[in-house]
Amino acid sequence: MDVSVPRLSVVVPVFNEEDVLPLFAERMRPVLDGLGVTYEVLTVDDGSRDATPVVLEGLRRQWPQLRVVRLRRNSGHQNALTAGLHRARGQYVVSIDVDLQDPPETIGEMLRLAEGAGLDVVHGVRADRSTDSPFKRWTAGMYYRMIRRVVGQNVPHNAGDFRLLSRNAVDALTGLPEHQPVHRLLVPWLGLPSGEVTYTRERRAAGRSKYPLGKMIRLALDSVTGFSAAPLRVATWLGTAGIALCLLIGGGALAAYLWGTVVPGWTSMVVAVMFVGALQLLCLGLLGEYVARIFTTLQGRPPYVVTFDSATPGRPLMETAGNGGAAWKL
Incomplete structure (x- = not known):
């Protein structure tokens, strides 16, 4: 892989996604190749227990820009996203889920808006959630209404973890001493120049949702207790x-x-x-x-522990814990 700084990094948390990964690569690669910029796709394997690591290694041999970071154990979606943001090298960093519910084709529009308007943050806002179940739409609506009332109106409605960040925004975000980060709230809290790109949310390409009711409740609790008294x-x-x-x-x-x-x-x-x-x-x-x-x-324990990074094969890993400078060498 080219060690020079890429123009764009795409961070993708992955957990037990052996079925959807080939579909993701098949759709994502033409989109990124067509942007005409240097890029890397940084997949963060969050302690998968299926064939996800094997599938990622196979894809990496065929796709030079694909980078694999592996966590020692399952640390949760938000912590896996944090690990990817800490290690992303691009001047712009996009975070996106692997299930293809957020369309990769929107990345180009995000990048053009950020470069043209000089924005540090571009949120992907779901304008149409008709592919979600009625229960999912109801709980999501309750969550955003509660968060906007408790945290503030600066939180974009129906904006999840599909967003673009400038290097300035990434450095500011990763410098925060958060142990239980909720990025959809932390990013607006930074107060950086931001914009929005709307899109239609699609159905999951394959596999099952990794956000059941229990994790949604945990996310809501972390959102409220982490940002308001x-x-x-x-x-x-x-x-x-x-x-x-x-x-x-x-x-x-x-x-x-x-x-x-x-x-x-x-x-x-x-x-x-x-x-x-x-x-x-x-x-x-x-x-x-x-x-x-x-x-x-x-x-003072680190929220995640990196055990492998394909960008530095055969070298000891030094991982900051994100809690004020503590480091872990594996």
Whole structure:
């Protein structure tokens, strides 16, 4: 592979994608070859347990611009994306998923917009999600409405991890000491000059989604707890509302006692106890999310560990942990 700095890097997180990888290469390569710029495609194998590593090696022999970075274990989509951004060498860096739901043909439009308008960030915005299931569209709509309300209106609606970043934006992003990064929120937070390119979201080319309901919930929790203290304030207001309700119930019980109309209060007692208990558990759960983030930060462990990079075969790897300068040599 040419060791000179390419004009464009394309970062592609990959996890158990043996079925879709040949389709991805077949569609992506003509698009990038047609741009007329030097490029590299940096695939980050996030600890795949199927034949993905074998397929990647086969594709790399046929496609000189394909670069393979392998993580020692599954670290999650956002951390795999972070690993790719840290190692990408291009003057512009595009992040895209391998499932071909985000069309590679849009990359050229992103690059032209960034170069022509002098932008550091170009977001890929999904203008049509009709290929997604109704449940997926509903949960995505809830997520973006919640995030824009909690984090701010600068977060583009329906913009995922398909975007183009300038070298300036990549350096600023990778310099942040994030342990649980959510790039779709971190990038707007940088406040760099940005634009948007709309596209129609397509169906997955092959294989199964790697973002089931559990991972979507985890992403939503990381998004909220990593960018806002609003949940803590919600816990405070819920506690205040619970106290007010208990005072009302206590006042009603005292009035009934004074008027001599006391009746057995089993139902009201049970409802009150359950309500207060639910509030306490909810508040403890919200506090626990923040304590868990503090605990993870204090541990100082790297969010990912790179075990192989085809750009530096046979050489020891030195990987920054992204937590303030700690390094791991494998």
